[in-house]
Amino acid sequence: MSNLIAFFVRYYRLFLFLLLQSISLYLVINFNKYQSAALFDYTYEASGKFYAMYDEVNQYFNLLETNNQLLAENARLRTQLLSSKYADTARQHDKNDTVYKQKFSFIPSQVINNSVNNKNNYLTLDIGSEKNINKLMGVVSPEGIVGITRNVSPHFSTVLSVLHSEFNLSAEIADIKVVGTITWDGRYPDEMILKDIPIQAKAHKGQVVVTSQYSVTFPYGTPVGVIKSVEMGETFFNIRVKLFADMRNVRKVYVVNNIMKKEQETVEQKSKEEEK
Secondary structure, three states, rough: OOHHHHHHHHHHHHHHHHHHHHHHHHHHHHHHHHHHHHHHHHHHHHHHHHHHHHHHHHHOOOOOHHHHHHHHHHHHHHHHHHHHEEEEEEEEOOOOEEEEEEEEEEEEEEEEEEEOOOEEEEEOOOOHHHHHHOOOEEEEEEEEEEEEEEEOOOOOOEEEEEEEEOOOEEEEEEOEEEEEEEEEEOOOOOEEEEOOEEOOOOOOOEEEEEEOOOOOOOOOOOOEEEEEEEEOOOOOHHHHHHOOOOOOOEEEEEEEEEOHHHHHHHHHHHHHHHHH
């Protein structure tokens, strides 16, 4: 207690000055309209800046929730695309009715691990069987194809990246509808090889490559990339395709669920068995 009294005795002049200064400011502000208005404007501007800063900080900490909401909304919109449906045509009362039914659905996810510098590259997603993820489901980013699910646990999934020696997919050059196979030659993490395009086809640099109608993993027309170079071979072109998806920085993805895949594979397997 004695130390506190000693402190006030030592600095009483400062405290007296601050008290008198506060009284003076109070009198000036309350009895002078100009000073009162100026203080109000200053206080209003300062509080506005404070709330703006608070809002920016609040938005930053809410980014994850906002991103998850956007992913869910984009998944819903992708599911509504015509490429995610199939035409069910039936003749009723001498009238052709075409009804589009759901074929593909999309499940949003986040990439939590990724490699691009190996011969065989993988990604890891933060969802698994608890979110209805299974093996051999397609994975796409907002820009294009990313890979196919390989192993699944209740909460995680590994994805065989497009940058993998075993990855191959039926793809076509969009504007001329010529189908080939897209693979990776292990060289560049932003390029793939489009094989089996005959030299009679009108293939050239700048054409867009998409998944073909023969793919059961991705909806028809899913973006793959753009042709970077075309070289003449003996019977087929040697075509390099620059990927739309940036595999070095892929973060947000969608797992593609082909609702009719099992039915299609069952009937195809039955046909193969009958040929034996």
